[in-house]
Each structure stands twice: as C-alpha cells, then as structure tokens.
Amino acid sequence: MSQTNAAALQGPWDIIVVGGGNAALCAAITATEQGKRVLILESAPKHMRGGNSRHTRNFRCMHHGPLSVLIDSYEEDEYFDDLMRVTDGKTDENLARMTIRESEACLPWMEAHGVRFQPSLSGTLSLSRTNAFFLGGGKALVNAYYATAEDLGIGIFYDAEVTHVNIEGSRFTHVDVTIDGQSHRVEGRAVVLASGGFQADLEWLTRAWGPSAANFLIRGTPYNRGVVLKDMLDQDAQTVGDPTQCHAVAIDGRAPKFDGGIATRLDCVPFSVVVNRDGDRFYDEGEDVWPKRYAIWGRLVAAQPDQVGYSIIDSKSINLFMPSVFPPVVADTLEELAEKLGIDGAKLKATVEAFNAACRPGDFHPTELDGLATEGIEPQKTNWARPIDTPPYYGYSLRPGVTFTYLGLKVSETAQVSGPDGPLENVWAAGEIMAGSILGQGYLAGFGMTIGTVFGRIAGREAAAHVN
Amino acid sequence: MSTEIIQEARRQVEICNACRYCEGYCQVFPAITRERAFADGDITQLANLCHNCRGCYYACQYAPPHEFGINLPAALAEVRADSWERLSWPGGLARTFQQSGVALAAALTVGFAVIFATMQALRPEDGEGFYAYMSHTLMVAIFAPAFLLPLAAIAISLRDYWREIGGEFPRWSHLVDAVKAAGRMRNLDGGQGQGCNFEQEDRFSNKRRAYHQMVLYGFLLAFASTSTGTILHYGFGMEAPYGLFSLPKLFGVPGGILMCIGTVGLAHLKVRADKSLGAARVWGGEMGFIALLFFVSLSGLVLYAATGTAWVPTLLALHLGSVLAFFLLMPYSKMVHGFYRFAALVRDAQLKA
Ligand SMILES: Cc1cc2nc3c(=O)[nH]c(=O)nc-3n(C[C@H](O)[C@H](O)[C@H](O)COP(=O)(O)OP(=O)(O)OC[C@H]3O[C@@H](n4cnc5c(N)ncnc54)[C@H](O)[C@@H]3O)c2cc1C
Ligand code: SF4
Ligand code: SF4
Numbered sequence: 001m002s003q004t005n006a007a008a009l010q011g012p013w014d015i016i017v018v019g020g021g022n023a024a025l026c027a028a029i030t031a032t033e034q035g036k037r038v039l040i041l042e043s044a045p046k047h048m049r050g051g052n053s054r055h056t057r058n059f060r061c062m063h064h065g066p067l068s069v070l071i072d073s074y075e076e077d078e079y080f081d082d083l084m085r086v087t088d089g090k091t092d093e094n095l096a097r098m099t100i101r102e103s104e105a106c107l108p109w110m111e112a113h114g115v116r117f118q119p120s121l122s123g124t125l126s127l128s129r130t131n132a133f134f135l136g137g138g139k140a141l142v143n144a145y146y147a148t149a150e151d152l153g154i155g156i157f158y159d160a161e162v163t164h165v166n167i168e169g170s171r172f173t174h175v176d177v178t179i180d181g182q183s184h185r186v187e188g189r190a191v192v193l194a195s196g197g198f199q200a201d202l203e204w205l206t207r208a209w210g211p212s213a214a215n216f217l218i219r220g221t222p223y224n225r226g227v228v229l230k231d232m233l234d235q236d237a238q239t240v241g242d243p244t245q246c247h248a249v250a251i252d253g254r255a256p257k258f259d260g261g262i263a264t265r266l267d268c269v270p271f272s273v274v275v276n277r278d279g280d281r282f283y284d285e286g287e288d289v290w291p292k293r294y295a296i297w298g299r300l301v302a303a304q305p306d307q308v309g310y311s312i313i314d315s316k317s318i319n320l321f322m323p324s325v326f327p328p329v330v331a332d333t334l335e336e337l338a339e340k341l342g343i344d345g346a347k348l349k350a351t352v353e354a355f356n357a358a359c360r361p362g363d364f365h366p367t368e369l370d371g372l373a374t375e376g377i378e379p380q381k382t383n384w385a386r387p388i389d390t391p392p393y394y395g396y397s398l399r400p401g402v403t404f405t406y407l408g409l410k411v412s413e414t415a416q417v418s419g420p421d422g423p424l425e426n427v428w429a430a431g432e433i434m435a436g437s438i439l440g441q442g443y444l445a446g447f448g449m450t451i452g453t454v455f456g457r458i459a460g461r462e463a464a465a466h467v468n
Numbered sequence: 469m470s471t472e473i474i475q476e477a478r479r480q481v482e483i484c485n486a487c488r489y490c491e492g493y494c495q496v497f498p499a500i501t502r503e504r505a506f507a508d509g510d511i512t513q514l515a516n517l518c519h520n521c522r523g524c525y526y527a528c529q530y531a532p533p534h535e536f537g538i539n540l541p542a543a544l545a546e547v548r549a550d551s552w553e554r555l556s557w558p559g560g561l562a563r564t565f566q567q568s569g570v571a572l573a574a575a576l577t578v579g580f581a582v583i584f585a586t587m588q589a590l591r592p593e594d595g596e597g598f599y600a601y602m603s604h605t606l607m608v609a610i611f612a613p614a615f616l617l618p619l620a621a622i623a624i625s626l627r628d629y630w631r632e633i634g635g636e637f638p639r640w641s642h643l644v645d646a647v648k649a650a651g652r653m654r655n656l657d658g659g660q661g662q663g664c665n666f667e668q669e670d671r672f673s674n675k676r677r678a679y680h681q682m683v684l685y686g687f688l689l690a691f692a693s694t695s696t697g698t699i700l701h702y703g704f705g706m707e708a709p710y711g712l713f714s715l716p717k718l719f720g721v722p723g724g725i726l727m728c729i730g731t732v733g734l735a736h737l738k739v740r741a742d743k744s745l746g747a748a749r750v751w752g753g754e755m756g757f758i759a760l761l762f763f764v765s766l767s768g769l770v771l772y773a774a775t776g777t778a779w780v781p782t783l784l785a786l787h788l789g790s791v792l793a794f795f796l797l798m799p800y801s802k803m804v805h806g807f808y809r810f811a812a813l814v815r816d817a818q819l820k821a
Contacts (some may be wrong), residue, residue: 047533116492118491118492121489121491122501124489134490134525136490136523137490137529138529139527139528140527143526149670261487263530263536264486265486325482327484345509
C-alpha cells in the first residue's frame with residue numbers, strides 16, 4: 001500500500017464498519033449522515049465487493065397500501081405468520097416484529113440513497129405483493145450504495161481483511177486489518193460488524209457437518225469466511241443460532257464452487273423423479289409447490305451418498321419450469337442418459353419403470369397441487385406423478401448449495417453486541433452476522449436483506465449517537 | 469466467425485434467461501424471457517435490439533472474472549457488427565469501413581478529389597451562388613444516385629435481415645411503437661430515465677442519450693433542409709441560395725449545429741468509455757464515422773457562413789466531397805445501425821403484441 005493510502009487508512013475515524021455488503025453500507029451511510037467520519041473495510045477486491053448482497057434480487061417489505069412497485073398491502077401480522085411458518089416458531093418475536101415494522105420505512109430510504117426497484121421478475125409473480133425487486137439485482141443495489149458512500153466521503157478500502165477486533169474490558173479500541181499482505185492497526189471510537197456468516201470457510205463447515213461438507217457448493221461470495229465472527233467467539237461474545245446448521249438448497253451440480261448465485265437453481269424437481277448415486281429414489285418429489293419445498297432439498301441431497309442427486313424428466317415436462325443456467329443432459333433412452341450422468345443404467349431404468357407402473361391416470365396441473373399421486377411405491381410421489389416415458393429424456397445433477405450459516409452474534413433491539421459480562425459499549429452488528437438473533441432456522445425469501453437494511457440503519461444510528 | 473460469436477452470445481443469453489435480474493433495463497431482456505431456445509436469427513434480432521447501454525454489465529454478478537464471464541453488451545455488439553457485415557450488399561465491403569477509421573478517411577479523400585476534379589472539369593458558364601461552381605444539373609446527377617443507390621443496397625440487406633429473424637409484415641401500430649422507442653431513445657434511458665452506464669462506469673448518465681438525439685434530430689433537420697430545398701427548386705422554381713429565414717436554412721442551420729455538438733459529445737464520451745464493453749474490433753470505424761458526420765455538418769455550417777467570400781469554391785468542394793463519402797458509405801459504415809435498430813424495434817413490437 002502506498003504511503004498516502006497508509007496515511008488515509010488512519011483517518012482518524014469515528015466509526016469503523018467491518019464488511020462491504022448491504023448491512024455494512026446501510027450502517028456506514030446512516031452514520032455518515034449523522035456527521036460522523038466512517039471507514040468501510042471490505043475484504044473482497046472492488047469487482048467482487050458486496051458479499052452475498054450482490055447476489056440478491058429483492059427484499060421483503062411490510063406495507064399498508066401500494067408502495068413503489070409493491071401492490072396491495074402486506075401487514076405486520078401476515079408477514080410475521082409467514083415467518084413463523086418457515087422457522088417452525090424458532091423466531092425471536094420481539095425482534096422479528098420490530099424488523100417487520102421497520103421494513104416499511106426502509107423502502108423510501110433505499111430509494112433516496114440510489115436503489116431502484118422494478119416490478120417482480122417474470123416467473124416470480126407470487127412475490128409481487130410481498131417482495132420489492134431491485135432493478136438490475138443486488139449488484140446494482142450495492143453499486144448504488146457505494147456511489148452514495150463515495151459522494152458522502154466515506155473512507156473505503158477494498159482487499160482489506162479484518163483479522164482481529166480488539167476489545168478491552170467492555171470497549172472496542174481498534175481493528176487489525178490486512179491490506180496487501182501487511183497488517184495495520186486502525187483505531188476507531190465505535191465499530192459495526194457486518195461481515196456476514198462463515199459459509200465460505202469449508203473447514204469450519206466440515207467441522208460442523210462432517211466430511212460430506214467438502215462436497216457442498218457455496219452459492220455466494222468466497223469472502224465470508226467468518227474470520228471476524230470467530231474472533232468475537234474467541235473473545236466470548238454472546239452468540240445465538242445452531243452452530244451445526246446452515247441454509248442449503250439443491251442446485252445444479254455443475255455450478256461453480258463459489259458465487260454461482262441464483263441462476264444455478266433448478267426448478268424441475270416437482271416434475272421429475274430424483275434418484276441418488278445408486279439410482280434409488282429417496283423422497284417425495286411432489287410434496288408441495290416448489291417455492292415451498294425448494295429449501296429442503298439441500299438437506300435431502302446432502303444426506304445421500306456423495307452428496308449428489310439426479311433429477312430425471314422427459315420431454316413432456318421440459319418447458320414447465322424456469323430455464324436453468326446449464327443445459328440439461330439429453331438422451332433418447334434412460335440407459336444412455338444414466339451413462340452420461342455417471343450412474344448405473346439398468347438401475348435407473350428399473351427405478352423409473354417401477355415409478356411409471358405406480359402412476360395413476362388423472363388430471364395434471366403443473367401450477368397447483370393436483371393430487372396426481374403414485375400408488376404402491378416408497379417413497380410415494382404425491383403430486384404431478386406422470387410416467388417418465390416420452391423421449392428425449394433429460395437429466396440434471398443436484399448438489400447442496402449453501403446460502404448462509406445460522407450461528408451468529410446475539411444482539412439487542414438496538415443492534416448492540418454483548419460480551420461475557422453484558423453489552424459491549426461501542427460494538428454493534430448488522431446483517432447475516434447477527435441474523436440468527438431473529439431467524440433460528442428456515443428462511444423466508446427476501447428477509448435477509450430486510451434484516452441487513454433494518455439493523456444496518458439501527459447500528460449506524462446507534463454508533464453515531466454513541467460517539468457524539 | 470459468425471457461428472462462434474453467435475454461439476457465445478447464445479450461451480450468455482441462456483444464462484440471463486435463468487437469472488433475469490436485468491429485466492427492467494431495456495427491451496432485450498423481456499424479449500429473452502419470451503423464449504426458451506434461441507435460433508441464430510433470434511440472437512441476431514436480440515443483438516440489434518440491444519443499444520449497448522451497458523446497464524446489464526455493471527449490474528451483473530457474473531461479469532468477468534467470474535467463470536460465467538457474462539459481458540452481454542460486448543457479446544451482442546460483436547453479433548451486431550458481424551450481422552451488418554454479413555448482410556451488407558454487395559458483400560464484404562462493410563468489413564473494411566466498419567473496422568477502420570483510416571479507410572473512412574481514405575473514402576473521404578476520394579470524395580474530395582472527385583468533387584474537385586468535377587468542378588475543375590465541368591465549371592459552368594454562369595449560375596448563381598453554388599451553382600456558379602457546379603451546375604444544379606450536375607449536382608443532381610452526382611448526388612441523386614449517390615444517395616438512392618446506397619439506400620437500395622440497405623433495403624436489400626434489411627430484407628435479408630427480416631428473413632433471417634423471421635419477421636412478419638409490419639402493421640402500423642408496430643411502426644408507431646418503434647418510432648416512439650427510437651424518438652425517445654427509450655433503450656438508453658435505463659428503464660426509469662436514469663440513463664445509461666457509458667462514460668462513468670456504474671454511475672448512470674443521460675449524456676450519451678442526449679448527444680445521440682442531437683445527432684439524430686440534427687440529421688433529420690438537415691435532411692428536411694435538403695428536402696425542402698428540392699421542393700422549392702422543382703415545385704416553386706425558387707433556386708438556392710436561400711436566405712436565413714427560408715425553410716432550408718431554418719432547418720439546416722440548427723440541424724448542423726445540433727449535429728456538431730452531438731458528434732463532439734459522442735466522441736468525447738466514447739474516448740472515456742470502456743472499449744471492452746463494445747465490439748472493440750470496430751471501435752476505430754465507429755470513431756471515424758462520428759468524425760465524418762462532424763465534418764459534414766461543420767463544413768456545411770462554415771460554407772453557409774462564408775457565403776459571398778472567395779472561400780466558397782473550396783468549402784463547397786470539401787462539404788460536397790464529405791457528403792458524397794457519407795452517402796456512399798451509408799450501407800457500409802456505422803450509419804447502417806439506425807436502419808437495423810429500427811427494424812429490430814419493429815420486430816420486437818410484433819413479438820410483444
Ligand atoms: C445466491 C443468494 C441469493 C440470495 N438472494 C436473496 C434475496 O433475493 N433476498 C434476500 O433478502 N436475501 C437473499 N440472500 C441472502 C442475503 O444475501 C443475505 O442475507 C444478505 O446479503 C446479508 O447481507 P450482509 O451485508 O450481512 O452480508 P454480505 O452481503 O455477505 O456482506 C458481508 C461482507 O463482509 C465482507 N467480509 C467478510 N469477512 C470480512 C473480514 N474479515 N474483513 C472485512 N470484510 C469482510 C465480505 O467481503 C462482504 O462484503 C441470498 C443469498 C445468496 C447466497
Ligand atoms: S446480465 Fe447478468 S445479472 Fe443481468 S440478467 Fe444477465 S446474468 Fe443476470
Ligand atoms: S447493454 Fe443495455 S440495451 Fe443492451 S442488453 Fe444490456 S441493458 Fe439491454
């Protein structure tokens with residue numbers, strides 16, 4: 001790093017924000033608008049800035065009537081009920097309701113800081129009332145916030161990994177940050193931790209999940225390695241959330257190890273039979289409409305040998321779901337398809353034939369639970385069970401794709417982090433790193449960005465008030 | 469060549485179709501989501517529909533160095549430039565002029581030479597104003613074919629384009645839709661009026677849109693000026709030179725000024741923009757074309773300002789020479805983009821309906 005940059009790094013700063021995603025940017029912008037000198041330390045290089053936030057497409061927003069691109073209304077109770085359903089009640093009601101109520105004010109704030117919205121994307125009509133989509137997606141949102149941050153004079157350093165957050169007693173004093181291979185100590189009067197989860201640290205995942213985690217794909221940024229979270233755990237910060245759990249969905253097995261993002265999702269499962277490496281079916285593919293079952297298939301596939309599954313359809317179904325990023329494997333016979341996929345042909349054929357024989361006549365409705373179920377096989381397929389018999393046949397491989405981890409810092413309603421002896425005076429946290437405080441398990445589409453925006457703004461406001 | 473670049477664009481378009489985040493920026497993405505499989509003609513159509521606003525590049529989480537390597541503005545620009553060359557008639561001429569500013573300059577020089585030589589050889593006995601240096605009949609004899617034949621060549625290319633993309637007979641409403649889109653340069657407005665991402669990376673700006681429209685409307689005014697001049701000449705027997713408050717001048721002078729400002733602005737932005745988000749191969753030709761348009765408009769204005777001075781014959785030759793080069797190069801230079809874009813907008817209006 002040049003001398004001028006090294007001098008610039010030293011500020012002096014009122015508030016240091018660790019991380020460069022949505023939560024970090026919301027906190028930094030809010031605090032700067034309170035007249036504070038703010039530094040953002042982002043471990044990714046500039047072209048990869050923005051963490052998992054750059055992969056997002058929308059945020060979930062409460063509203064009493066039509067608001068920007070959102071239609072009708074979406075009230076607190078309905079929002080809360082939706083949340084309780086996906087988390088099986090493992091939700092901090094107080095924090096959750098506060099987050100939901102605050103979400104309404106977020107949308108105009110986001111617009112005022114450069115974010116643009118668009119009507120829900122084609123193929124996602126079901127979200128047009130509840131989720132506001134970002135024009136251009138999460139990277140456009142992140143770009144807009146960085147432009148705002150630059151205009152506000154916020155100090156921004158890329159390729160800057162924070163390795164240690166120094167706490168003395170109940171006070172934060174400085175961070176250690178590595179830039180160009182060199183460690184620097186940067187002091188600040190308060191710190192906001194917004195460095196995401198630890199899902200990109202495969203060793204950590206392996207410790208939590210066992211060796212199978214080596215086969216998991218990470219849907220988002222390779223930079224969320226939980227370095228800061230671990231450092232805080234080592235200093236006995238209070239935590240929340242199951243350390244052995246992560247949110248995983250089934251994605252295309254050919255997706256890149258990191259950063260495959262949303263386009264690697266596969267929506268063909270309900271119209272298919274899914275077999276494992278050995279050619280056996282293992283779960284009801286037609287249990288519910290896909291958006292509701294999307295999230296369980298990560299776990300299901302993770303539990304199979306080699307953590308892989310194969311979704312098989314025939315030409316009747318190829319146009320029934322959103323296209324996916326990789327073209328399917330195609331063949332005229334099931335044996336040939338199996339060979340191309342790398343599984344046993346005779347076995348796949350036998351499994352599909354048994355499935356076909358268990359299919360019953362009836363009306364097929366791709367967009368609703370049609371009750372077209374198999375009879376006499378295990379596991380049963382309870383909807384959309386049509387024989388797989390019309391070539392060409394198509395196959396996709398499935399792998400677990402990790403979205404985020406649940407273990408995080410426990411925060412108060414004001415986003416304040418606690419140490420072993422109670423609240424830390426000048427440490428706040430926002431975003432994925434504290435999401436476990438609200439979301440004990442499961443996930444509600446668009447809620448991650450809501451948590452980040454709400455708590456980012458709170459953390460920025462509280463930190464600014466503290467350094468006054 | 470063209471199969472490879474179409475294949476690459478198709479690969480990217482298919483990824484976009486699985487992602488769809490950029491749906492709100494322009495007409496290209498809604499056109500993508502209407503399809504599942506993309507024939508070569510579909511890709512050519514998408515390429516000509518893309519206005520290279522670059523919004524989708526800066527918003528893309530899969531932009532290089534990501535292994536998906538999405539750079540849709542560049543991929544479509546390559547297909548577009550290639551399609552103009554491939555479909556140009558007579559074949560092959562376009563490649564040179566699309567790519568090379570030097571070739572354009574050479575053509576310009578030839579234009580000058582032709583006009584100078586003709587003026588030398590066929591100097592009229594009498595005549596007023598410009599016609600003292602070149603008779604009206606001679607001007608018409610040179611410029612009518614120099615204008616109409618290239619237009620005919622473009623018409624042939626467009627017919628081939630229309631076949632390739634499977635276009636149907638256009639209805640009035642399709643044309644109206646296309647005129648509206650082009651008239652407001654809707655596809656450079658970022659979907660919400662914030663503009664495009666050309667000269668200042670991920671920040672939006674309406675500068676390119678504004679300069680482009682200055683050139684477009686300036687050009688139309690200049691065209692109106694020539695047309696009204698022709699009508700006055702043949703319809704009313706009123707011959708040039710025309711005064712400042714005549715129709716040809718009321719159209720021509722503001723038109724020329726707009727084109728001058730617009731071309732300078734576009735060139736300035738083009739220098740600052742990232743070359744790798746367009747078809748880098750044709751950058752020189754595009755710049756050369758902007759320079760040529762600038763020269764045409766500036767020489768026209770200067771010529772008018774110099775009325776009555778001894779500079780007129782030289783300026784007249786320079787202006788007419790550049791106009792000649794411009795006309796003859798219409799099918800083979802960046803000028804042709806306007807015709808293809810318009811056709812693509814008409815086709816998209818059909819498909820939307
Ligand atoms: C593919 C995908 C799609 C998603 N889609 C949606 C969606 O549509 N809607 C939604 O609400 N949620 C979505 N989510 C979840 C959402 O991404 C997260 O909830 C949200 O982005 C979290 O924001 P954040 O700011 O806390 O973390 P991030 O955006 O991940 O930011 C963390 C930042 O910290 C930086 N960092 C990490 N460690 C360090 C360190 N030691 N030093 C310095 N910096 C560090 C990282 O580089 C990064 O910039 C999606 C997630 C994925 C993976
Ligand atoms: S350009 Fe990138 S972000 Fe935009 S639709 Fe295509 S893949 Fe998605
Ligand atoms: S460059 Fe602009 S016009 Fe072209 S596809 Fe991308 S967003 Fe659309």
